[in-house]
Amino acid sequence: xxxxxxxxxxxxxxxETTDLVDxxxxxxxMFADEGGGQWMNILLRRRDRVVRLSYMPGEQAxxxxxxxPAAMPxxxxxxxxSGIAFTDGGREPLVYRRSGDGYPLQKGPYDxxxxxxxxxxxxxxxxxxxxxxxxxxxxxxxxxxxxxxFSVAGETVIELNPWLGYTHRGVERLMEGHLPSxxxxxxxxxxxxxxxxxxxxxxxxxxxxxxxxxxxxxxRTVLLEMERLYxxxxxxxxxxxxxxxxxxxxxxxxxxxxxLRSNRELTGHRFLMDHVVPGGIRRDIxxxxxxxxxxxxxxxxxxxxxxxxxxxxxGLVDRMETTGTLSQxxxxxxxxxxxxxxxxxxxxxxxxxxxxxxxxxxxxxVQVRDPGDVLSRTMVxxxxxxESISMIHQCIQSIQPGEVRVRPVVDDGFHCSVVEAPRGELxxxxxxxxxxxxxxxxxxxxxxxxxxxxxxVPGNVVPxxxxxxxxxxxxxxxxxx
Amino acid sequence: xxxTVIGILQAVALVLVAPLVSxxxxxxxxxxxxxxxASVLQPYRDIRKLLGKDSTVSGxxxxxxxxxxxxxxxxxxxxxxxxxFIYTGTLAPFGDLVAVVYLFTLYxxxxxxxxxEGGSAFGGMGSSREMMxxxxxxxxxxxxxxxxxxxxxxxxxxxxxxxxxxxxxxxAVGPALILAGASFxxxxxxxxxxxxxxxxxxxxxxxxxxxxxxxxxxxxGLAMMELSSMVRLTVFMAMLGSMxxxxxxxxxxEPVDIxxxxxxxxxxxxxxxVTLAAxxxxxxxxxxxxxxxxxxxxxxxxxxxxxxxxxx
Numbered sequence: 001x002x003x004x005x006x007x008x009x010x011x012x013x014x015x016e017t018t019d020l021v022d023x024x025x026x027x028x029x030m031f032a033d034e035g036g037g038q039w040m041n042i043l044l045r046r047r048d049r050v051v052r053l054s055y056m057p058g059e060q061a062x063x064x065x066x067x068x069p070a071a072m073p074x075x076x077x078x079x080x081x082s083g084i085a086f087t088d089g090g091r092e093p094l095v096y097r098r099s100g101d102g103y104p105l106q107k108g109p110y111d112x113x114x115x116x117x118x119x120x121x122x123x124x125x126x127x128x129x130x131x132x133x134x135x136x137x138x139x140x141x142x143x144x145x146x147x148x149x150f151s152v153a154g155e156t157v158i159e160l161n162p163w164l165g166y167t168h169r170g171v172e173r174l175m176e177g178h179l180p181s182x183x184x185x186x187x188x189x190x191x192x193x194x195x196x197x198x199x200x201x202x203x204x205x206x207x208x209x210x211x212x213x214x215x216x217x218x219x220r221t222v223l224l225e226m227e228r229l230y231x232x233x234x235x236x237x238x239x240x241x242x243x244x245x246x247x248x249x250x251x252x253x254x255x256x257x258x259x260l261r262s263n264r265e266l267t268g269h270r271f272l273m274d275h276v277v278p279g280g281i282r283r284d285i286x287x288x289x290x291x292x293x294x295x296x297x298x299x300x301x302x303x304x305x306x307x308x309x310x311x312x313x314x315g316l317v318d319r320m321e322t323t324g325t326l327s328q329x330x331x332x333x334x335x336x337x338x339x340x341x342x343x344x345x346x347x348x349x350x351x352x353x354x355x356x357x358x359x360x361x362x363x364x365x366v367q368v369r370d371p372g373d374v375l376s377r378t379m380v381x382x383x384x385x386x387e388s389i390s391m392i393h394q395c396i397q398s399i400q401p402g403e404v405r406v407r408p409v410v411d412d413g414f415h416c417s418v419v420e421a422p423r424g425e426l427x428x429x430x431x432x433x434x435x436x437x438x439x440x441x442x443x444x445x446x447x448x449x450x451x452x453x454x455x456x457v458p459g460n461v462v463p464x465x466x467x468x469x470x471x472x473x474x475x476x477x478x479x480x481x
Numbered sequence: 482x483x484x485t486v487i488g489i490l491q492a493v494a495l496v497l498v499a500p501l502v503s504x505x506x507x508x509x510x511x512x513x514x515x516x517x518x519a520s521v522l523q524p525y526r527d528i529r530k531l532l533g534k535d536s537t538v539s540g541x542x543x544x545x546x547x548x549x550x551x552x553x554x555x556x557x558x559x560x561x562x563x564x565x566f567i568y569t570g571t572l573a574p575f576g577d578l579v580a581v582v583y584l585f586t587l588y589x590x591x592x593x594x595x596x597x598e599g600g601s602a603f604g605g606m607g608s609s610r611e612m613m614x615x616x617x618x619x620x621x622x623x624x625x626x627x628x629x630x631x632x633x634x635x636x637x638x639x640x641x642x643x644x645x646x647x648x649x650x651x652x653a654v655g656p657a658l659i660l661a662g663a664s665f666x667x668x669x670x671x672x673x674x675x676x677x678x679x680x681x682x683x684x685x686x687x688x689x690x691x692x693x694x695x696x697x698x699x700x701x702g703l704a705m706m707e708l709s710s711m712v713r714l715t716v717f718m719a720m721l722g723s724m725x726x727x728x729x730x731x732x733x734x735e736p737v738d739i740x741x742x743x744x745x746x747x748x749x750x751x752x753x754x755v756t757l758a759a760x761x762x763x764x765x766x767x768x769x770x771x772x773x774x775x776x777x778x779x780x781x782x783x784x785x786x787x788x789x790x791x792x793x
């Protein structure tokens with residue numbers, strides 16, 4: 001990954017950004033930091049080249065969202081977190097959704113106790129037969145909290161507005177002021193089912209000045225793919241549950257349990273928590289254990305095929321086809337990432353574009369499908385399960401004995417790492433000053449994809465929403481931070 | 482005197498056996514998924530538990546909300562008395578087919594009102610979906626049972642139809658009976674909120690039809706709603722068993738006949754219960770707006786059954 005820092009004037013930033021976008025760069029993150037005044041940082045990526053464009057907004061920042069629609073969520077977040085004003089007016093709050101004294105990500109003491117919640121605004125769709133259905137934040141079943149507002153005409157959804165932020169914990173602020181290698185436990189808990197990906201992205205920053213042993217890198221790749229495996233299997237089982245296809249659902253959940261048990265055998269934790277640390281991995285995984293994993297995965301592969309055959313059922317396919325279609329054009333517009341983007345025909349996979357750990361040494365096929373409906377997202381996941389099993393097999397075949405942990409070293413300055421989490425491109429960026437974290441920013445793949453879902457749902461009927469939601473399989477806590 | 486006692490006993494038996502039928506369906510489904518599943522007696526325990534709890538009623542509701550469980554339970558008890566379950570001499574010789582169909586409608590209509598009473602978005606959605614289906618279920622159901630009435634030539638009482646058809650022996654088996662039976666089976670799935678029309682075990686409020694209307698009920702009210710929907714399933718199965726395939730149902734109050742009928746009816750009920758569980762396991766829920774296609778197919782089947790009586 002090659003990071004290029006560009007500073008520019010306030011007047012040039014729009015031109016610079018649109019030039020980069022025209023050259024094939026995609027907006028990855030936007031965040032503000034303080035250093036002799038507020039700085040705006042715009043992160044863009046094309047394959048393995050990352051550009052950090054920074055400028056001082058002064059009184060008011062330049063809005064990019066008119067030319068690059070994908071920038072809108074970031075602008076809303078920056079406005080409410082860091083108190084950046086934009087020349088074209090205010091921004092609706094997105095995650096923290098509180099107003100009051102100060103802004104949580106500005107330096108200096110912050111007391112949030114006097115802040116008051118911003119009330120949920122009514123939907124924009126109004127009309128004689130338009131009804132608004134509020135759902136959540138407490139849902140049936142064990143899922144995370146989030147409020148949804150549907151505007152419906154009969155059963156057809158006209159507009160969907162998610163109102164998230166119920167799991168906002170102030171992770172970015174909690175990172176500040178600590179030694180870069182000290183916060184692995186916090187990072188592992190940003191989003192429970194993305195633990196390995198977050199830990200790897202964080203570790204790549206915290207160990208950027210040291211050489212991590214090859215065996216540790218191979219084992220990290222194994223853990224990353226195990227995480228993708230259990231996420232994708234859980235997601236497919238969820239699709240079956242939501243369509244009341246009970247036998248396949250039980251089978252999928254049974255497979256999920258087996259993978260989680262195998263996770264525990266590997267690392268002592270069913271969700272692989274805290275095994276990846278800056279400088280390598282916490283404890284070596286024995287060759288016997290790896291061989292047993294390999295044997296288990298061969299059996300799993302047959303079970304996945306069996307599940308696939310079971311799900312090749314006309315009734316189920318009818319439910320999934322044409323449901324919740326996110327067109328390629330829309331997906332590009334909102335900057336969708338991960339399996340969601342790949343199901344809409346966009347070939348974007350960090351593992352291929354900017355290989356990290358040992359992905360450069362592995363052979364795999366990026367799973368791209370059309371046309372962005374529930375079926376294509378499920379097919380992408382099925383394809384990736386097979387690829388993951390093959391990648392883990394390649395890793396286990398090629399692993400060499402050696403060290404697994406070194407002392408992490410990190411230099412001052414700006415660092416950035418990008419990882420393909422199960423849900424897509426996960427971006428961590430840090431500014432280190434005097435050996436301590438000055439500013440840390442996380443961009444979870446769910447963040448842009450939530451907006452993708454808002455484009456995929458309208459036009460579908462209300463009973464299909466849970467299915468569409470499941471096929472996007474987005475994280476609330478990763479989004480809310 | 483004895484026929485009346487047997488009539489009362491069979492109505493009581495039908496209500497009492499209803500939770501067991503639901504329990505067997507759940508158990509069979511669990512076994513098909515490779516799970517152990519709860520005991521077949523679990524629905525009894527659930528109802529006992531709910532009966533011991535107080536109801537929480539929303540402040541925005543009127544007396545109607547409290548009355549609905551009684552109307553639902555009442556209409557199902559009346560139906561249980563009219564249905565030939567074991568013995569064709571039912572307690573309601575004057576309650577004819579039209580009354581049967583509209584007792585089902587009364588049940589559904591009052592439940593729809595109960596769903597709307599709570600004032601929540603989910604109850605309203607469930608109610609509107611239920612009415613959409615109801616409009617399509619009603620003609621198919623009426624036509625399928627009327628076909629039997631004409632076929633048996635015994636008037637419109639369910640007990641008489643059952644008696645007459647079982648007396649006809651194999652002569653009764655023909656296109657009319659088979660087509661009407663197929664139509665009635667689809668109606669059974671739709672009326673009882675089973676897959677593919679609805680998912681009785683879902684937790685997703687946005688996809689619910691039947692369950693969405695019960696969301697606001699709790700405690701004793703919920704117990705009555707649950708029990709009445711179990712009785713509804715059993716009544717449907719009893720009708721399918723004793724009218725469409727009536728052989729074995731007791732037509733006299735002789736003890737031997739009754740004992741044979743108990744054995745045959747139990748076997749028939751078990752077969753239907755397991756079949757229902759199997760059907761639910763291999764199908765997934767259809768899209769909401771594709772359910773009318775299936776219901777239209779049910780109507781067409783019963784229409785063909787009726788036509789075949791005059792053409793063949």
